Amino acid sequence: MAAIETTIPRAGATGNIKATREDWLNLALETLISDGVERVRVLTLGQQLDVSRSSFYWYFKSRQDLLDQLLDHWRQTNTRFIVERAGRPSATVVRGVMSIFECWVDERLFDPRLDFAIRAWARRSPATRRALDEADEERVNAIRDMFIRHGYDEEDAFVRARVLYFMQIGYYSLELNEPMSSRLTHVAAYLRSFTGVDPSPEDVADFSNYVEKTLSGKR
Known part of the structure; x- marks a missing residue:
């Protein structure tokens, strides 16, 4: 989606911003994640951006919009990926699970902080609760x-899917600070537990290489 720019005059400024x-x-997302939905307010965001509120209404109909x-945005990132x-397509079930594991490695595919900001929002918003339930089901x-x-x-298949997915959500909710290097030592056991199939050494090596490449690219 292409960015649309508007020039907003500011009183006392030497130019336009x-x-x-x-x-x-982006600021609304950062605020949602760090402070919760109640702090996502037009006036507050405008002050942080140092622009007038008219800038907001150029792009959005209302705060609800x-x-x-x-x-x-959350649906199009966390759920979509x-x-x-x-x-x-995957040659084996182990490879299929490895593809899903990519979401747990790369926060560009699945951002756990955003997911839990949505879960916190859902506690006070029935509409957001419905959206969250639909996302979990999907x-x-x-x-x-x-x-x-x-x-x-x-x-x-349904039970294995629930175990795989909700175990990871629980892992995030407990805020376990386990180094990826430690988690990788158990990857073969995780794959075996989720699938009932022993992964090959090539499976484990390929996933380790994916993790190393992904994390090095984020540095």
């Missing part, structure tokens, strides 16, 4: 379908 739709959205777009990874169903494609019966 520019604020884009993405400036507002902004909040709706934050929810849409899990569904996409689960739907990828994610689990996508993982279930991956298991079904590899020959698991529907109930087994």
Whole structure:
């Protein structure tokens, strides 16, 4: 989505300043994650951006419009990438689970801080609660379908999907600060536990290489 810029005059300024739709959205996302939805306020955001409120209404109809777009951003990142990874063609079920694991490694695919900001918001907003429930269901169903494609019966596939997905959500909720190097020592056991199949040495090596490449690219 291309950024749209508008020039906002500021009283007493020597020139003009520019604020884009993405400036507002990015700051709103940062505020949602760090301070919660109650702090996502037009006046507060405008003060932080050092622009007038008229800049906001150039891009958004209302605060609710902004909040709706934050929810849409969350769907188009955290949910979309899990569904996409689960739907990828894979030669084996182990490789299918490895594709999903990519979301737990790369926060550009799944941002746990954003997910839990949405979960906190859902505690006070029935509409957000419905959106969250729908997202959880969509994610689990996508993982279930991956298991079904590899020959698991529907109930087994559903339970394995729930265990895989909700274990990771629980891991984030406990805020465990475990180094990735430590987690990688258990990757073969995790893959075996989730699939009932022993991963090959090539599977483990390929995933370790993916992790190393991904984390080095973020430095």
